Amino acid sequence: MAADTRARIVTAAGELFRRQGYAATGLAQIATASGAKIGSIYHFFAGKEALATEVIATSGAAYGAYVLGILADGPTDPAEALAYTFNRAADDLVACDYADACPIATLAAEVASTNDPLRQATSEVFGTWLDGLTLWCTQIVDSPAASDLATTILATLEGAFILCRARRDPEPLRAAGRSLATLASSMHATRAS
Secondary structure (H helix, E strand, C coil): CHHHHHHHHHHHHHHHHHHHCCCCCCHHHHHHHHCCCHHHHHHHCCCHHHHHHHHHHHHHHHHHHHHHHHHHHCCCCHHHHHHHHHHHHHHHHHHCCCCCCCCCHHHHHHHCCCCHHHHHHHHHHHHHHHHHHHHHHCCCCCCCHHHHHHHHHHHHHHHHHHHHHHHCCCHHHHHHHHHHHHHHHHHHHHHHC
């Protein structure tokens, strides 16, 4: 029962932080959304910052695994897998009415200059994502170019999410996927020659 309550709190906080940011989300709102009492939040977490740190770690790990899973389960050609993954992201964004993009981007942008512990937590998640993407990119190019390509993929994905949400249009993600597929094909062809 306690684990279920804790999980509900983390899930509700994650959704609220992702949609409206850290400062705009209060503990009372998290308690209401999770069906828990504020005292339960303090039972499991030392406060809002500790809860946000947990949300960043858990949602970041889940999202990283999700993206790498799509890349792995998509087409076997890496360039096609990139386009496929960005198209899936576009479809997912439309399906949630543009509300749920990257689970930590809203927090990362908001806390980068105001809350160093949360900035560090988001930085660690981005670092883990880059490690996984870099490993995946080694099927396209050798290191250190694989690291550069991974950074390009992640930066492109995050930027495309922002454009899609602002425009309420999935096309920036689709265009980004096509462009990255072209880049990956070019890099792979260069490596093969």
